[in-house]
Amino acid sequence: xxxxxxxxxxxxxxxxxxxxxxxxxxxxxxxxxxxxxxxxxxxxxxxxxxxxxxxxxxxxxxxxxxxxxxxxxxxxxxxxxxxxxxxxxxxxxxxxxxxxxxxxxxxxxxxxxxxxxxxxxxxxxxxxxxxxxxxxxxxxxxxxxxxxxxxxxxxxxxxxxxxxxxxxxxxxxxxxxxxxxxxxxxxxxxxxxxxxxxxxxxxxxxxxxxxxxxxxxxxxxxxxxxxxxxxxxxxxxxxxxxxxxxxxxxxxxxxxxxxxxxxxxxxxxxxxxxxxxxxxxxxxxxxxxxxxxxxxxxxxxxxxxxxxxxxxxxxxxxxxxxxxxxxxxxxxxxxxxxxxxxxxxxxxxxxxxxxxxxxxxxxxxxxxxxxxxxx
Amino acid sequence: xxxxxxxxxxxxxxxxxxxxxxxxxxxxxxxxxxxxxxxxxxxxxxxxxxxxxxxxxxxxxxxxxxxxxxxxxxxxxxxxxxxxxxxxxxxxxxxxxxxxxxxxxxxxxxxxxxxxxxxxxxxxxxxxxxxxxxxxxxxxxxxxxxxxxxxxxxxxxxxxxxxxxxxxxxxxxxxxxxxxxxxxxxxxxxxxxxxxxxxxxxxxxxxxxxxxxxxxxxxxxxxxxxxxxxxxxxxxxxxxxxxxxxxxxxxxxxxxxxxxxxxxxxxxxxxxxxxxxxxxxxxxxxxxxxxxxxxxxxxxxxxxxxxxxxxxxxxxxxxxxxxxxxxxxxxx
Numbered sequence: 001x002x003x004x005x006x007x008x009x010x011x012x013x014x015x016x017x018x019x020x021x022x023x024x025x026x027x028x029x030x031x032x033x034x035x036x037x038x039x040x041x042x043x044x045x046x047x048x049x050x051x052x053x054x055x056x057x058x059x060x061x062x063x064x065x066x067x068x069x070x071x072x073x074x075x076x077x078x079x080x081x082x083x084x085x086x087x088x089x090x091x092x093x094x095x096x097x098x099x100x101x102x103x104x105x106x107x108x109x110x111x112x113x114x115x116x117x118x119x120x121x122x123x124x125x126x127x128x129x130x131x132x133x134x135x136x137x138x139x140x141x142x143x144x145x146x147x148x149x150x151x152x153x154x155x156x157x158x159x160x161x162x163x164x165x166x167x168x169x170x171x172x173x174x175x176x177x178x179x180x181x182x183x184x185x186x187x188x189x190x191x192x193x194x195x196x197x198x199x200x201x202x203x204x205x206x207x208x209x210x211x212x213x214x215x216x217x218x219x220x221x222x223x224x225x226x227x228x229x230x231x232x233x234x235x236x237x238x239x240x241x242x243x244x245x246x247x248x249x250x251x252x253x254x255x256x257x258x259x260x261x262x263x264x265x266x267x268x269x270x271x272x273x274x275x276x277x278x279x280x281x282x283x284x285x286x287x288x289x290x291x292x293x294x295x296x297x298x299x300x301x302x303x304x305x306x307x308x309x310x311x312x313x314x315x316x317x318x319x320x321x322x323x324x325x326x327x328x329x330x331x332x333x334x335x336x337x338x339x340x341x342x343x344x345x346x347x348x349x350x351x352x353x354x355x356x357x358x359x360x361x362x363x364x365x366x367x368x369x370x371x372x373x374x375x
Numbered sequence: 376x377x378x379x380x381x382x383x384x385x386x387x388x389x390x391x392x393x394x395x396x397x398x399x400x401x402x403x404x405x406x407x408x409x410x411x412x413x414x415x416x417x418x419x420x421x422x423x424x425x426x427x428x429x430x431x432x433x434x435x436x437x438x439x440x441x442x443x444x445x446x447x448x449x450x451x452x453x454x455x456x457x458x459x460x461x462x463x464x465x466x467x468x469x470x471x472x473x474x475x476x477x478x479x480x481x482x483x484x485x486x487x488x489x490x491x492x493x494x495x496x497x498x499x500x501x502x503x504x505x506x507x508x509x510x511x512x513x514x515x516x517x518x519x520x521x522x523x524x525x526x527x528x529x530x531x532x533x534x535x536x537x538x539x540x541x542x543x544x545x546x547x548x549x550x551x552x553x554x555x556x557x558x559x560x561x562x563x564x565x566x567x568x569x570x571x572x573x574x575x576x577x578x579x580x581x582x583x584x585x586x587x588x589x590x591x592x593x594x595x596x597x598x599x600x601x602x603x604x605x606x607x608x609x610x611x612x613x614x615x616x617x618x619x620x621x622x623x624x625x626x627x628x629x630x631x632x633x634x635x636x637x638x639x640x641x642x643x644x645x646x647x648x649x650x651x652x653x654x655x656x657x658x659x660x661x662x663x664x665x666x667x668x669x670x671x672x673x674x675x676x677x678x679x680x681x682x683x684x685x686x687x688x689x690x691x692x693x694x695x696x697x698x699x700x701x702x703x704x705x706x707x
Contacts, residue, residue, distance in 0.1 A: 284536075
């Protein structure tokens, strides 16, 4: 026995299915090449026949496309997650550049979760995309993800942002170790000029869960300081562990957020309140936490900070606060200018260098207006 | 939470061993005393291990760190006593923090604070309406709004952290050297304690959580009471959002992520029952302080975050387990 409501539900689903099918037919029709306008016009006397209308030439592609036209191509973009400033800027720029290069982007949110990224990969395959730009956090599933993505098209072009997917993807993203060194060296130089490298404590604001990226950046930042102030007790920091023994380096697992890092850095500063402290931070949000804690304890003059990201949230501090030395620019707002032309090239069989790195620059008070004009 | 002498074996019998006397003492003390002992033991150990721990500035740090958690935990205790949850409270705080930063960017600070409080109130009202009006379980309603409010915060901020332009003076200032947020935490805790102990509303909250049918028969209006609890929860979330934004000079849509579980942990640690009808504000206050002191002390000792997580979980289970043992012994 089928209940009345169940029957109603089935009928409703049938209507929706018919409607969707009808819409699909419309789309198919729309996809058909348009008949030449001349054939639609009423026939005119031969003597007065106007020259056959020609289609206006397409507008030239902007420089950002590097000559690559994405017309008719569809690319899946697996976004890391919504709600993180860096990621939002990546998404916005990919959409902007894709629009400019006539490329259709199929968006999916990986939600900081490998399982979700796999589900999204299946969706991309179902939607018959021509290429995929993958930005997902779980390096452990890269082989499974690649297998999924290439289940229908064995040569499907794939670009992986920031997390390597060696089984199938070209790597694009940060050179984390180098980016860290840039910030560390700037901080070391500041310490040399202002404190003659007499530093009591180096605090690294990290997010352990991020894994290798965290290790590369954090160690790169400490290495950068050590390149300038070589006589400090660094211990075996290169061999990453949550605690660096016999070292002035203290790692804080702040989880990547300002409010999460604040109490931890506040307590660490309190335990070393008369010390000269250098702070290097995995991102700008945790740099803000260190800044807030040093202000709270009234020790801002004894704390110098450098971070990674150069997000808009930190620009004011870089401009105005002499103890906020700078932040390495990853330029997420320009990621699209790298990956969109690259994926079109790959789809068209043009070779692209692998890995493809962002051009990192340390954003400091000296050059911030060049990259991010005030106002 | 006092117990009458007739509930437990009488003291002073001649053949009583030391173990029996200790056991009797253990089961006769209120649960808050157990928490106080845990807190003092932890404090003593950290004091012995770190010369910085028992300094004025560090005690202020502990209070600064727990004030947001404490402000969120006060209304959550009332809700849990009434048999309800507000899992959206931290998301609501983040949403209100973003609201204050956005409005303060172009308008006066007073308007920004007003907007944030109204936003928190509306968010609480929506929870209250869905729970008390439509009768949907609070855990389901607030699980939904937990996601929705976080999403709204991210939409408002476009996923970005927003620097706070206007000064929220009344929060960043100090009152006789004490940060205002700590003063607010103390005032809110004191008011909530008064409400729970000395008002009809407080007694109604206990009655609803203990036995809803009996409470109705006694003329207690359950729906308006629960609605008001969610309103209060919304306003406290707004205040927490204001404090977070003001303290950090920045508002992130991801702020207070996971704090809803810390709040539940603190309230449970304080002796509240998940099934309602049991819990005290003093207990919650001690729960909040235990979590705060534990994190502070372990950070001062440079214990890695992995061990901090293990220690926090262990203390939570140990404290609740100890209380359970006490209840079981008392029942024998």
